[in-house]
Amino acid sequence: MISVLKIIWGSCMIQMKQSFARATFKFCVLVQPIIYAVITYMMFRNSGIENFTSYVVLGTGIMSLWSSICFSSAGDIERERYMGTLQIVTSVPVQFKIIMLGKVLGNTILGLMSMVITFVFVSVVFGEVLTIANPLVFMASLIISLFSFMAISMLLAPSFTLSRNSRALMNCLEYPIFILCGVLFPIEVLPVWIRPLSYILSPTWAIKLLRDSSLGIHDFSNFATNIAIIILITVIYSIVASKLFDRIDKETRIKATLEVQ
Amino acid sequence: MLVLDIIGRFFRQSILSFKSLFGWLDPKIYVLVKVINPIFVIMFFSLLAKYTYGVDDVTPWVIGNSFLLCTYNAIFGVGNVLAIERVFGTLKIVIASPSNKFLVFVGRAFMHIIDAVITVLIGLIAGALIFGVSFKGVNFPLFALNIFVAMFAASGLGLMIGSFGLWIRDMNLLMNTAAMGLLALTGANFPIEMFPNIIQKVCYGLPVTRSIKAAALLMDGGSRDMVYRLMSQEIVVGIIYTTLGYVLLKIMERVAKNTASLDIY
Numbered sequence: 001m002i003s004v005l006k007i008i009w010g011s012c013m014i015q016m017k018q019s020f021a022r023a024t025f026k027f028c029v030l031v032q033p034i035i036y037a038v039i040t041y042m043m044f045r046n047s048g049i050e051n052f053t054s055y056v057v058l059g060t061g062i063m064s065l066w067s068s069i070c071f072s073s074a075g076d077i078e079r080e081r082y083m084g085t086l087q088i089v090t091s092v093p094v095q096f097k098i099i100m101l102g103k104v105l106g107n108t109i110l111g112l113m114s115m116v117i118t119f120v121f122v123s124v125v126f127g128e129v130l131t132i133a134n135p136l137v138f139m140a141s142l143i144i145s146l147f148s149f150m151a152i153s154m155l156l157a158p159s160f161t162l163s164r165n166s167r168a169l170m171n172c173l174e175y176p177i178f179i180l181c182g183v184l185f186p187i188e189v190l191p192v193w194i195r196p197l198s199y200i201l202s203p204t205w206a207i208k209l210l211r212d213s214s215l216g217i218h219d220f221s222n223f224a225t226n227i228a229i230i231i232l233i234t235v236i237y238s239i240v241a242s243k244l245f246d247r248i249d250k251e252t253r254i255k256a257t258l259e260v261q
Numbered sequence: 262m263l264v265l266d267i268i269g270r271f272f273r274q275s276i277l278s279f280k281s282l283f284g285w286l287d288p289k290i291y292v293l294v295k296v297i298n299p300i301f302v303i304m305f306f307s308l309l310a311k312y313t314y315g316v317d318d319v320t321p322w323v324i325g326n327s328f329l330l331c332t333y334n335a336i337f338g339v340g341n342v343l344a345i346e347r348v349f350g351t352l353k354i355v356i357a358s359p360s361n362k363f364l365v366f367v368g369r370a371f372m373h374i375i376d377a378v379i380t381v382l383i384g385l386i387a388g389a390l391i392f393g394v395s396f397k398g399v400n401f402p403l404f405a406l407n408i409f410v411a412m413f414a415a416s417g418l419g420l421m422i423g424s425f426g427l428w429i430r431d432m433n434l435l436m437n438t439a440a441m442g443l444l445a446l447t448g449a450n451f452p453i454e455m456f457p458n459i460i461q462k463v464c465y466g467l468p469v470t471r472s473i474k475a476a477a478l479l480m481d482g483g484s485r486d487m488v489y490r491l492m493s494q495e496i497v498v499g500i501i502y503t504t505l506g507y508v509l510l511k512i513m514e515r516v517a518k519n520t521a522s523l524d525i526y
Binding site for chain 1: 313433435
């Protein structure tokens with residue numbers, strides 16, 4: 001167990017160093033949250049919506065976290081292939097999915113920075129401080145949300161590997177998620193027939209939990225149900241991701257397509 | 262005959278560079294990136310505006326964000342031209358060739374202007390179908406000319422950014438920042454009057470800002486003189502960026518030759 005944790009941590013550290021060396025990732029983590037915060041703050045400022053700071057800070061934070069996951073985790077396998085290191089990573093005596101888990105953890109930690117940057121930027125520049133009604137519950141919600149983002153990231157990584165057009169796909173996966181998951185507006189704005197899609201996406205529940213715990217929980221049983229749902233979805237994502245990794249591992253060995261660009 | 266030959270070469274180069282460097286040889290990807298994704302962008306900002314401003318008519322946001330769809334071509338297409346030439350190993354041939362560099366340079370942007378106009382139209386059609394934006398009574402030729410002018414100006418900015426491709430290894434940070442900067446500073450999603458004076462000046466120094474204003478005036482049946490003035494100013498903005506881009510290209514070319522860094526990546 002300790003050796004597995006050591007591997008995850010090692011992979012995580014290398015990933016953070018590699019990711020931060022890439023200009024796109026720097027943009028996602030450092031520049032994008034600030035510009036998103038400016039746009040959303042300006043749009044919400046005269047909206048008359050109470051506690052709109054929670055929408056601005058949490059919404060833009062989640063948007064940037066999603067972008068960093070989308071552009072990094074989804075492209076990591078392709079990048080390893082491009083660098084010629086994919087065959088080494090997959091043939092070491094550690095499961096490939098364990099190494100990928102470390103990479104995803106690294107991306108999530110860096111993505112979390114964008115949430116902090118948004119918080120600091122909105123507080124300092126616009127003088128709007130995000131007040132958190134239930135700090136302990138908020139921290140618990142944040143941890144659960146990060147695990148759920150890691151699970152969806154683990155699911156995306158092998159899924160994108162199956163497609164030769166992963167780069168284009170990952171570029172097209174930002175705005176649909178922002179819309180479906182109600183990152184900046186409640187999903188009640190969407191037509192009823194499309195909402196089931198929102199319900200099967202964990203970011204929908206993550207943003208709900210974070211927003212509720214920062215604004216104040218009025219219905220604890222409803223909040224507990226939301227937690228149960230996000231945990232259930234995260235477990236399902238993790239199982240599917242694990243199966244996908246196993247399948248890719250087997251298929252690439254049979255078809256010898258691991259290094260096919 | 263010589264002039265016709267130059268014009269013919271210009272168009273051939275434009276089409277060839279567009280097809281090869283923008284990577285649209287796969288129609289599936291073109292549809293995904295240039296049709297489906299723009300529709301989601303328009304939907305996102307229009308729904309956000311609906312929620313924050315509590316309005317039913319989202320015409321200004323559909324118009325503004327449709328114009329900003331040009332960033333796919335003007336920033337990411339034109340801006341990446343030289344960097345991709347380097348990846349393909351053809352940059353040194355382009356630089357060393359005795360052809361007119363200005364025509365080569367502008368030719369790389371020409372098809373992107375046409376393609377960007379198509380993308381904006383896709384955004385506007387999506388806005389009309391999904392949010393019921395009405396174009397009744399709009400002067401279509403003038404509206405189309407306004408889109409064309411905006412795309413020209415935006416491609417000028419793209420050319421300026423693109424010239425850094427001779428010097429900068431990874432263009433992504435620069436291109437993404439420029440695209441997001443346009444999203445925030447051109448008044449597509451909120452009035453630029455909300456910014457402090459100094460930032461408003463920056464907004465007016467950017468392409469597309471005036472075209473969005475002109476489009477809004479055309480939709481509302483506003484002053485035609487104002488529309489003409491905004492469009493003329495937008496053309497000047499485009500010419501300034503294109504000229505700056507060309508001057509920068511010559512400077513970067515000299516730096517790259519002196520430091521022997523043209524093919525380093």
